[in-house]
Amino acid sequence: MTSKEITVLLEDKQEQLTKRIVAIEADFHKGRPQDFAEQVTETENDGVLDEIHHEAKLELTLVKLALIRLAEGLYGYCSECDEPINRDRLSALPYTTKCINCAL
Numbered sequence: 547m548t549s550k551e552i553t554v555l556l557e558d559k560q561e562q563l564t565k566r567i568v569a570i571e572a573d574f575h576k577g578r579p580q581d582f583a584e585q586v587t588e589t590e591n592d593g594v595l596d597e598i599h600h601e602a603k604l605e606l607t608l609v610k611l612a613l614i615r616l617a618e619g620l621y622g623y624c625s626e627c628d629e630p631i632n633r634d635r636l637s638a639l640p641y642t643t644k645c646i647n648c649a650l
Contacts, residue, residue, distance in 0.1 A: 612641035
């Protein structure tokens with residue numbers, strides 16, 4: 547994969563995650579129903595949404611860091627041992643900063 551293709555992939559992922567985060571935050575700010583049973587369901591859903599929100603923000607941070615590493619010429623190299631990260635690993639996790647050995 548070329549540097550340009552990786553940039554496009556990461557920027558698309560960044561856009562998707564940003565949209566997801568905005569949608570979740572909008573849901574958190576909307577009013578709650580008057581019906582008690584619906585309020586209970588909404589409260590349970592908030593717990594799930596909160597976890598999804600947290601994971602999306604974490605993933606967005608990793609994507610942004612990957613874009614920085616790409617711009618600095620460090621993308622594709624392990625941040626721990628400086629060895630190249632396996633292409634299959636980068637395909638599965640394009641924002642990873644560690645080779646499989648250092649990630650374990």
